[in-house]
Amino acid sequence: MTSKPWILFDIGGVFALADDGVWQKRFSLGLRDLSGLDDDQFGACVDAADLPRIDIESDVETEYWSRLGDALGLDETTRHEVRAQFWDLYCGTPNEQLLSYARALPAPVGRAALSNSADGAREQEERRFGLSSVVDPIFYSHEIGVNKPALAAYEIALAGMGAGAADVLFIDDHQGSLDGAAQAGIRGILHTDNTTTIAAIEDFLATYG
Template identity: 70%
Template sequence: MTTKPWILFDIGGVFALADDGHWQPRFSARLRERAGLDAETFGARIDAADLPRIDIEQGGEAEYWRRVGDALGFDAAIRADVRTEFWNAYCGSANSELLAYARSLPAHVGRAALSNSADGAREEEERRFDLSSVVDPIFYSHEIGVAKPNAAAYAAALSLMNARPDDVLFIDDHRVSLDGAAAVGIRGHLHTDNATTIEAIEEFLEPYAL
């Protein structure tokens, strides 16, 4: 076997236990309550703020939080507290078992990550999880300018990994992201628990054993 196998991991909901898909509306509700606004007024102010697309653009995080603060009447101290609360909810806690397993994979196995993200995620997740010691490269949607399940996100990852689709197994906790990977020929595994994910990786790697 001359080709190199790659395990491509999602981050939120896989490496980071962040109640993926549910913390966002709860954070938005807490933000509205903190501003003392009804849902309609809150939504109108946020819409009028014309917030930067920090999910697919770099360099907009500071402006994002400035506009949120201005829209909701938050001073600098409250704005800082809200930002901290956001990143704590966004990052969640480390999936230590899966991170340790990924770190232990043989040297001939490539380890990378592809994650929908927000500007600032690389710094925040690196500080909490030391991800660069586990996976490299890491593809964040705000840095590559496109998010899963867009085919261009997977194409960008394949190009920089210098990998063939057949040699990649993608681990994600959302079926729609796996469907996007399948559309470009990448096999996927729906992460529901560590044991089955590890089993799927081991099975995928069997033909590549040295």
């Protein structure tokens, strides 16, 4: 076990700003309208597509969009447009202040991320945000096979960081994820704004050890 402090960040809603819970509905409604189907038909087609679990499976993104496109009768151009729109909405915009702060944390401080995700997120977020220069390692749910707030997600992160629960401060914008972290003995802070989060990190580091 390492004895250094670690800051474990969520990505969506923390490093990446998007209307979580809103953009998903907007995307789904737009896809339904694009397909020309009513609600029942659209739901039946999506169910029949038997889509892979892109949130807890790796190397299935291409299959996911292929099956969805086939189910909704989308041509190749439209499929590419829909896929691009999905990632634009998923990634949102960078939280530049918090990214810069995390990047500038002194070397003894470990910086990692634990995020519920979709297959393809690592590549998309690296291209847009350069996350590998900010946090390492990054634990994506589609790569570790489990979502927060399941206890296993935090146990995998602790093992990957080589850290004890007392060495870690977890930053997330969902209370449920913080509750899951608490089950693993990890203290957390609910991210509501950068000022409060940065102050919490500074306090953790000042009192660590």
